Structure formats: C-alpha cells, structure tokens
Amino acid sequence: MNELPLQEKVENLFQWAIDRTTNQPALENFNRVLRECQRRLHQPMRVAIVGSIKAGKSTLMNALLGEALVATGAVEATFNVNWLRYGERPSLQVHFKDNRSPESKSFEELTALTLRAAENRDYLLRIKYIEVAYPNDILHTFNLIDTPGLQSFYHDDSQNTLDFLQLHGQELSDVTQAEAANADAVLYLFSHSLGIEDKSIVEQFQGPAAGQTTPINAIGVLTKVDFCWSDPNVTDPLATGNRIAQRLAAHPQVRNLFYTIYPICGLLALGAHTLRPEEMVTLTELAQLPEARFDNLIRNQKRFCERDYADVPVPPVKRQQVFDRLGQYGVSLACSLIRVGVSERSQLTEKLLEQSGLNRLRDLILSHFGHRAFLIKLGTGLRQIEAVWFRERQRSQGEAWQIVDEIAGKFEALKSKEHAFQELDVLRSFYEKRLNFTGEEEKQLLEVTGEFGTACGDRLGLGERATVDEMLTVAEERMRYWQQRADDPNDDRYTIAAAKVIERSYGRILYRVQTAKEYLSI
Numbered sequence: 001m002n003e004l005p006l007q008e009k010v011e012n013l014f015q016w017a018i019d020r021t022t023n024q025p026a027l028e029n030f031n032r033v034l035r036e037c038q039r040r041l042h043q044p045m046r047v048a049i050v051g052s053i054k055a056g057k058s059t060l061m062n063a064l065l066g067e068a069l070v071a072t073g074a075v076e077a078t079f080n081v082n083w084l085r086y087g088e089r090p091s092l093q094v095h096f097k098d099n100r101s102p103e104s105k106s107f108e109e110l111t112a113l114t115l116r117a118a119e120n121r122d123y124l125l126r127i128k129y130i131e132v133a134y135p136n137d138i139l140h141t142f143n144l145i146d147t148p149g150l151q152s153f154y155h156d157d158s159q160n161t162l163d164f165l166q167l168h169g170q171e172l173s174d175v176t177q178a179e180a181a182n183a184d185a186v187l188y189l190f191s192h193s194l195g196i197e198d199k200s201i202v203e204q205f206q207g208p209a210a211g212q213t214t215p216i217n218a219i220g221v222l223t224k225v226d227f228c229w230s231d232p233n234v235t236d237p238l239a240t241g242n243r244i245a246q247r248l249a250a251h252p253q254v255r256n257l258f259y260t261i262y263p264i265c266g267l268l269a270l271g272a273h274t275l276r277p278e279e280m281v282t283l284t285e286l287a288q289l290p291e292a293r294f295d296n297l298i299r300n301q302k303r304f305c306e307r308d309y310a311d312v313p314v315p316p317v318k319r320q321q322v323f324d325r326l327g328q329y330g331v332s333l334a335c336s337l338i339r340v341g342v343s344e345r346s347q348l349t350e351k352l353l354e355q356s357g358l359n360r361l362r363d364l365i366l367s368h369f370g371h372r373a374f375l376i377k378l379g380t381g382l383r384q385i386e387a388v389w390f391r392e393r394q395r396s397q398g399e400a401w402q403i404v405d406e407i408a409g410k411f412e413a414l415k416s417k418e419h420a421f422q423e424l425d426v427l428r429s430f431y432e433k434r435l436n437f438t439g440e441e442e443k444q445l446l447e448v449t450g451e452f453g454t455a456c457g458d459r460l461g462l463g464e465r466a467t468v469d470e471m472l473t474v475a476e477e478r479m480r481y482w483q484q485r486a487d488d489p490n491d492d493r494y495t496i497a498a499a500k501v502i503e504r505s506y507g508r509i510l511y512r513v514q515t516a517k518e519y520l521s522i
Contacts (some may be wrong), residue, residue, distance in 0.1 A: 087133025
C-alpha cells in the first residue's frame with residue numbers, strides 16, 4: 001500500500017498533460033485549461049453565494065467577513081458578480097464581458113460599481129465581474145463569490161423589484177447559474193416568511209438552478225430568520241428557523257441537493273459585528289426603560305423609529321440607528337442581554353453572534369468544505385477538463401486527437417481508481433438514502449470519510465488525542481466488522497459496494513498508523 005499521496009499524483013499528472021499539449025498549436029486552448037485547473041488546486045476554494053434576489057446574499061457575505069464590505073439592501077438587486085479574494089491591501093479590478101483589459105478602480109468605488117443606478121447603467125451592463133482583493137482572514141481559506149441572484153416571483157416582491165426583473169431577471173439568473181456551476185462549492189440562500197409555503201421554497205432548487213449541486217459541495221442557508229420575530233407567537237427566531245429548516249431538509253428533492261439546511265439571523269449577525277460604541281450607549285439607555293414600555297415600543301417600527309415620547313429619553317434618530325443596525329429582534333435581544341448584566345460592547349457582540357447562528361454556520365462551512373477542499377477543487381477541475389475534452393475531440397485530428405484522448409483517459413483512470421473519490425461516491429449514496437445502514441454504521445461512515453476531520457484519530461471517531469495503540473485497535477476492529485458487512489448476501493448492491501469501500505478506508509488507516517508506529521519506534 002506504499003503509494004504516492006493524492007496531491008503528488010495529481011500534480012505529476014497535470015504536469016505530464018501540460019507538457020504533452022505544450023507546443024501543440026491545435027491544443028492551445030486545452031493547454032490553457034489544464035494550466036488554469038492546476039493553478040486552482042493551489043488557490044483557496046471558490047464558494048458561490050446563490051439565491052433569489054433579495055434573499056440576503058450580501059448581508060450573509062458581510063456577516064461571514066465580519067464587516068460591511070459589499071453593499072446591501074439599498075436596491076432590489078445588484079448587476080454584477082463580486083469575487084472576493086485575499087489581498088494585503090484593498091483593491092478593485094473590473095473585468096468586462098467583451099474581454100478588453102481589466103480596469104483598476106479605487107476600493108471606495110465598489111458600491112457604485114455593483115448597485116444599479118440609472119446614470120451608470122450602460123457601463124454596469126458591460127461588466128462581467130468585479131475582483132475584490134481584501135485583507136480578511138476567511139479569504140485565506142475561501143474565495144467568496146457574491147452573485148446577482150435568481151429570479152423571484154413571490155407576491156411580496158415590491159413593484160420596483162418586479163419591474164426590474166422583467167427587464168433583467170433572466171440575465172441575472174443566467175449569470176448566477178454560471179457562477180454556481182464554475183464554483184467549487186455553493187451556499188444556497190432562501191428566505192422563508194411564515195406566509196410562504198414550503199413548496200415555493202423547494203421549487204427554487206429544481207432544474208437549471210441546481211446545477212452541479214450535491215450534498216458534498218452545497219449547504220442550504222435559511223436566511224432572514226430574525227424577521228420571524230415580528231410574529232407575536234415567535235419568541236426565539238433561531239429555534240423557529242431550525243424547525244422550518246428541518247422540515248425543508250426532509251423533502252426528497254432538497255435532501256438530494258444539500259448537505260444540510262441551516263438557519264441564520266443574517267441582519268443580527270452583521271449588526272453584532274459592526275455595532276458602534278455610540279449605538280451601545282443607545283441600547284444601554286433603552287434597556288433602562290420599564291420592560292413593558294420597551295416591549296410596547298419595539299413591537300411597532302413606526303413608534304420605535306419615528307415618534308418622540310416624554311418618557312423615552314432616547315431621540316428617534318438614535319433609535320432608528322440601532323434599528324437599522326440590528327433589526328427589530330436584534331434590538332430587543334440586545335436590551336434583554338444588557339438587563340441581565342452584559343455591559344461591554346465586545347461581550348454583547350459575542351452573545352448576539354451566538355444567538356444569530358453565524359458562528360455555527362461559519363464552523364460548518366469551514367469543516368464540511370474545508371476537510372475535503374482539495375478533492376472538491378479537483379472534482380471541479382476534472383469536470384472542466386472533461387467538457388473541454390469533449391469539444392476538442394470533435395475538432396481535433398491526427399496526433400492532436402490522440403493526445404486529447406490519452407490525457408482524458410489518464411484523468412478518468414485517476415478518478416475511477418482513487419480511493420478518495422470512491423469515498424465521495426459512498427457519501428453521495430448515503431445522502432441519497434440508498435444505504436441500508438444502522439445509525440452506528442452511518443456514524444462510522446461519516447467519520448471514516450472525513451466529515452468530522454481528516455486526521456486518523458478523527459476518522460476513527462477517537463479525536464486528535466488518541467494514542468497510536470488506541471487507533472490500531474479500533475482500526476483493526478472496524479476493518480474486520482466492515483469486511484463481514486460487505487459479505488452479507490442479503491443486502492442490495494449499493495450497500496455492499498459502500499461496505500467494501502469503508503472496509504478499505506479502515507484498512508488504509510490501519511496501514512498508516514502501523515507505519516507511523518514503526519517509524520516512531522526506530
């Protein structure tokens with residue numbers, strides 16, 4: 001079992017394929033695609049944020065970044081794609097649809113370049129995407145792609161939105177779907193007011209909108225959960241969002257698309273990150289009001305934001321500021337926390353973030369995508385190579401045709417023989433509910449395929465502090481168990497095939513731990 005690591009095998013194969021297509025004029029495009037796919041393997045994952053127009057995409061992106069970087073809420077839609085990557089200094093480059101040279105812009109122009117405005121309409125329509133370099137830690141791991149959005153036809157869309165969609169809706173949907181298809185992973189956002197049926201939500205993710213979505217590379221995000229608080233029967237929006245998300249996730253058409261659906265109070269999360277000192281003072285003053293008086297005030301936006309009252313020392317303009325920052329639920333929650341002793345702004349931010357769901361979502365993104373980042377990026381590259389191979393094969397002749405076919409065969413062999421891809425196939429079967437496994441067997445499947453970490457201890461369910469001897473014992477026991485499981489003649493072919501892959505997974509872990517023990521004993 002002494003074989004090269006996957007990364008080394010892939011690097012060697014790409015270099016061989018690039019060398020084979022270099023100095024071949026007929027294969028210049030194929031060579032370019034191979035080089036680009038190789039480069040992407042060494043870059044952060046590309047995660048596209050996709051959803052209906054006004055679903056809260058930009059708000060979530062800002063919340064993940066922890067600062068208000070991209071414009072939100074001012075209009076019904078943005079024209080352009082924002083591609084955020086890490087850079088030591090903030091900078092912008094505008095890329096155009098007609099492939100002319102990119103233009104550098106000042107960072108302060110980002111809002112004007114992404115929001116639709118009548119005076120810039122013709123210029124904005126010529127933009128393909130805006131590349132934003134910014135020094136934010138999460139961009140070390142992921143490139144975030146903020147998309148214009150998919151069309152929406154809900155009854156509560158404003159007339160301005162409907163007029164805009166009639167003119168540009170299909171174009172924006174096409175751009176959004178293209179970005180989702182080219183990304184390594186996708187966050188699909190959808191809002192769910194209490195008046196919208198689940199069926200309307202599910203329909204958003206059928207047909208072309210789904211693209212290459214699988215539970216391996218897609219997480220659903222239920223946004224705007226904090227707005228549920230406007231219903232007097234809702235006291236905990238996140239709990240209500242969890243119930244809605246679980247119900248949606250049980251739908252067969254959704255279950256086959258997403259790893260999970262997770263609710264988030266997006267406005268609360270962004271507001272917590274960006275809360276200003278003077279707004280903390282305002283919230284502290286509001287928290288001093290009698291609770292019944294405050295509750296009566298906050299339950300009505302007009303009363304809270306516009307009217308003067310003799311018994312409320314905080315003027316409307318300051319109340320409007322905290323309302324815009326945190327929303328109705330966020331202001332109420334913040335004042336409740338202040339009443340029970342939260343007195344520092346940093347402490348309040350931490351508590352609000354806990355209640356928003358952002359921290360758990362961020363951890364989920366980092367773990368689910370990050371644990372298999374290389375494999376997901378490689379899968380994206382292989383799909384692109386296959387698409388180019390199909391086109392090149394149609395028009396190539398002679399030696400060029402043979403080279404194209406040889407390269408495609410090598411990459412296909414890598415995918416079919418590499419054990420990591422076989423584990424992904426098992427995961428897909430699991431998410432598609434094809435496997436006849438017990439609860440404990442499903443737990444071991446998720447562990448051994450790296451869902452909870454890629455170290456040997458994580459894959460064995462023992463954690464990072466497990467000793468070598470503990471790992472040897474568990475790996476051997478599990479390998480024998482799954483060997484017997486794979487020999488069960490009464491099971492279906494999906495379950496038997498999955499059991500064989502899992503058996504080999506434990507065998508590979510056993511070999512790695514044995515090798516490590518021998519090395520340590522030298």
